[in-house]
Amino acid sequence: MVTIKEIAKSVGVSSATVSRVLNYDPALSISPAKRQAIIETAEALNYETPRNRNKTNGQAAPSLLTKLVIVHFLEPSDEIADPYYVGVRLGIESRCRDLRTEIVKVFHSDALPEASLLEGASGVIVIGKHSDNEIAWLNEHARHVVFADFDPRSDRLDSVFSDxxxxxxxxxxxxxxxxxxxxxxxxxxxxxxxxxxxxxxxxxxxxxxxxxxxxxxxxxxxxxxxxxxxxxxxxxxxxxxxxxxxxxxxxxxxxxxxxxxxxxxxxxxxxxxxxxxxxxxxxxxxxxxxxxxxxxxxxxxxxxxGEHIGETAVDLLLERLSGRSYGKQVRISTELVWRDSCRKPLES
Missing domain, CATH: 3.40.50.2300 (Response regulator)
Incomplete structure (x- = not known):
């Protein structure tokens, strides 16, 4: 099977860039010519992205992301009370459905989750704020960790958040x-x-x-x-x-x-x-x-x-599984939606 690394070598770009192009990442800054070269090379080599692979012999081709653990900083009742965090989780789950990925959810408690929960998982997505001890423990026991809606302020760690x-x-x-x-x-x-x-x-x-x-x-x-x-x-x-x-x-x-x-x-x-x-x-x-x-x-x-934050967290994990070796921090833009609860600035 053709790999992302082979496509990257043929085009002369990084594996991460190939992964983002083939997964239709709208935030990627790349020239139209280079984007087209990646797509044409992938087609010529008969590469199929994880989200769009055709069924072979009646069964879906395996995904890079076979099992995902979601670790949430809220308890289930608190998450249900806050639609924003429900949106973050739904974004993760939606992307994982496309990839046919098994999901294990771990919600907040006074103790760290059992290390056995992480065994066999392709990676972990951590939603919300976690302590230094929790971050160190997760990095020790998980293959790959991505933080969603939280910036641990570390160049080594993958994270996606809004400022x-x-x-x-x-x-x-x-x-x-x-x-x-x-x-x-x-x-x-x-x-x-x-x-x-x-x-x-x-x-x-x-x-x-x-x-x-x-x-x-x-x-x-x-x-x-x-x-x-x-x-x-x-x-x-x-x-x-x-x-x-x-x-x-x-x-x-x-x-x-x-x-x-x-x-x-x-x-x-x-x-x-x-x-x-x-x-x-x-x-x-x-x-x-x-x-x-x-x-x-x-x-x-x-x-x-929130949903885009969740989706991007899964994409960052896919990049790691495709060979990216450096940390990446992605900032998702925000938008001020003016309605009727306060005065709007006069147009300049």
Whole structure:
């Protein structure tokens, strides 16, 4: 059977580039001529991609990715409560269905998973934040590891994520252009390596940095929850923290929440205070879960492409299995979706 390495050698590119072209990676930057050369060479050598191999003698050709373990930082009940993380997992599962890959799911617990769960697996995709000890353990026991929706800040490790710090700064720039001056923030402290790291969560850190640089930082406008897992970012937490901000003598004129679930809780608190959105106070958030567009008013939010993050994680794992030997970090862009919950900047 023709291999990706043989195609790469014939065309004069890396195996990873061949893999990305043959798997139709839209983020790959490559000249049309080189892309065409790879496709024509693959066709001439009768190469078939894992996702598009024809059945031979009534059976599907084997995939490079035969068994995948998904390790999730949330418990099942917490994941179900957050459609964004459901989307990340569905992206992984969708790509694996195309590859006819067996999937084993391991959700959060107080102990590390059994090493036997990783035996025979082609690789592991880790969803969400994990401690240094967990990362080291996974790298020790798994053939290949890819981190989805988490950047371990290591050049050696494969990861795919969106830059929520950058997205936060874009939000704040837009709100300033819209005339908002007292911008509140609802979020959480970071919790990694067994200790709470105050103000370290990336959206929170970006908010503090932006406000400080603009000379507008007011500590009372920052409402944060301590967390041991993703459960702190749920509706009830957003509701509770929003009530704290709304009880201020000089309340914010807009509130940024760390995710859409917390924004829904914020809506309820605002309504209980007899205030209107966006007339009295604006709300803006992250994730763009399906219900965001159906709230009253519809929620302005940063769209983070969870399913694409999941799909890309599988593609990174395929590249490793195809021979890539270096670490790769992929950043998936975000999109600010303007709806009715806050004023939109005037067009320049």
């Amino acid at each position: 929520v710090g950058l997205a936060t700064r874009k939000i704040l720039d837009a709100l300033k252009s819209s005339g908002y001056r007292r911008i509140g923030f609802i979020g959480s402290h970071e919790n990694l390596n067994g200790a709470v790291q105050r103000f370290a969560e990336r959206r929170c850190a970006a908010y503090i940095d932006w406000q400080t640089k603009n000379g507008t930082f007011a500590p009372e406008l920052l409402a944060l929850a301590d967390c041991s897992s993703g459960q702190s970012l749920r509706l009830d937490t957003g509701y509770r923290l929003a009530r704290e901000l709304l009880s201020l003598t000089d309340r914010p004129d807009v509130i940024v929440t760390s995710n859409d679930n917390m924004a829904i809780g914020t809506y309820r608190a605002i309504q209980e205070f007899g205030l209107s959105i966006p007339g009295d106070i604006g709300v803006i958030s992250f994730n763009d879960i399906p219900v965001a567009q159906f709230l009253t008013p519809s929620l302005t939010t940063v769209r983070i492409h």
